[in-house]
Amino acid sequence: MMNIFTARNDSGETFTITKMNVERIKQEEKLYCKSCASPVMIKAGVIKVPHFAHEKATKCAFASEGESEEHLLAKRQIMEWFCYQGIPVEVEHYFPEINRQADIFMNNKRVIEFQRSSVPINEMIQRTMDYLSIGLEVHWILGQKIKKEKGRICLSAFQQAFIDSDYKLGYHFWHYSVESKLCTLYYHLTFEKGNCFFASEMKLSMKLPLNEWKQKLSRIIHRSAYIKRDRELERQKICFYYAKFKKHSTFMQKLYNAGYYLHYLPKEIGLDFEEQFLVKTPAIEWQFDLWEHFFKRLEKGDTFSEHSFLEEFQLVVNQIPTIWLSPNEHLKLGKSYLAYLIREGVLSTIPENRYRMKRIMTFTTTRMKQL
Known part of the structure; x- marks a missing residue:
């Protein structure tokens, strides 16, 4: 089955399913995929994250087929954190003008993509360019585990694709752990050898409000990278x-x-x-x-x-x-x-x-x- 978090009823009303509103949504006679308009059903077991599934095999390009339970849960946790801040947010928002569906859409202007599985980097670049073409801000969060070795982080070629550059943060990227509900900023990345980097880390709990995140981030100061080499x-x-x-x-x-x-x-x-x-x-x-x-x-x-x-x-x-x-x-x-x-x-x-x-x-x- 293909899984999604959002669906609409016959009146066009949109529902984002959670454990809290499952019973309410069950009262709807018919529910449909927002992207392909095919009928969907509610899947809400004891263990798995509540979601919608297409009733029949479909070619819907935006259903989360193959997404791990961790990916689905990450989208849920990030959405709930923004809701806690009172920030307008929607999961799996579909943009028909570019034929794209975003993991998270917040404030009607920002897209957040959470990526746990390795996909072609050019595909992520193209997706980014499509969002930018309609005036949206885009943020990518890496969900794969970061290997650590003797005080260094080891990044695969795919993980290095998430690296961005900023005057204050230097080379950096964002990571989110579903298990710990921690968002980690790896910044001031300094290449050592092979796929190994020295990096500073700032862990930001999803239990903290956004203003506390901003306060912590404001304390980071610019510094030049340096490694003493023989x-x-x-x-x-x-x-x-x-x-x-x-x-x-x-x-x-x-x-x-x-x-x-x-x-x-x-x-x-x-x-x-x-x-x-x-x-x-x-x-x-x-x-x-x-x-x-x-x-x-x-x-x-x-x-x-x-x-x-x-x-x-x-x-x-x-x-x-x-x-x-x-x-x-x-x-x-x-x-x-x-x-x-x-x-x-x-x-x-x-x-x-x-x-x-x-x-x-x-x-x-x-x-x-x-x-």
């Missing part, structure tokens, strides 16, 4: 990883064919930066490609523009898809690499967003594969 040790670990697990990869084959040995590449290749999570391409791979196709062709004293560098940078990286971040967000990674090369004395800045090669990136040893 660049030499990181390079050693990366080389060990590729030698053991990636020795047959396309990248290692490319190095071999070009006559290069991984451990002896210039020390400026293979460095993770805080923005590395914005691209799928491993640092050592995109930095090697930049060196081979851009920096290796420059001599000491040569100059180039930031624009030309970023054009080349975009050719060697594959950015991650996200719901909210700018399509150009990954360029911050390229600019961080430029800043690093300036600090290391490889580059110097000159007017009009241009750079001069102060020295050439050299191999850490002269040993190369003998051809």
Whole structure:
């Protein structure tokens, strides 16, 4: 059966079912799906969340077929919290002009989508664009469990798609736990390595009123992300990883064919930066490609523009898809690499967003594969 929370009667009156109003709704002779107009029945057991189900198999695109009990319960809990604040709210509101149905629709202007199961990220992006096209604000809340490891959070590629950026909060995202009825803001996300981030957390109970949430959020202050890194040790670990697990990869084959040995590449290749999570391409791979196709062709004293560098940078990286971040967000990674090369004395800045090669990136040893 396909499940929904809202239905209408013959008069067009809308009902959102809860444990409190089940008996009242049962008095209605006929109830219909608001989206497809097919007949629905009440399903209100002892354990499951009360809901409506289509009486017959239907192709209704907006019924919550396959939604877990946790997803249904999350929508219910969020709706009840807004009701507690006296904020107008509706679950499963249908927008015919874009053929979309929102999990939560509040204040007649904001849509909240709760996502527990992994779906194609492009689908979430398109849904967001559709809501924006009719003048609605859109908020996404992640419902999947967040893995934690030694003081860090580990985010899958799907979970990283929820990351947004803000001056005060930095990189951040919202999470909701049905079990604990806690909404958690993970903010000031700082990439460490792999899929691991350092993050600050603010847990906000659904038992607290909205004004207390706002007071807590107002205490967050802007700060710049920083991780003290041992660049030499990181390079050693990366080389060990590729030698053991990636020795047959396309990248290692490319190095071999070009006559290069991984451990002896210039020390400026293979460095993770805080923005590395914005691209799928491993640092050592995109930095090697930049060196081979851009920096290796420059001599000491040569100059180039930031624009030309970023054009080349975009050719060697594959950015991650996200719901909210700018399509150009990954360029911050390229600019961080430029800043690093300036600090290391490889580059110097000159007017009009241009750079001069102060020295050439050299191999850490002269040993190369003998051809």
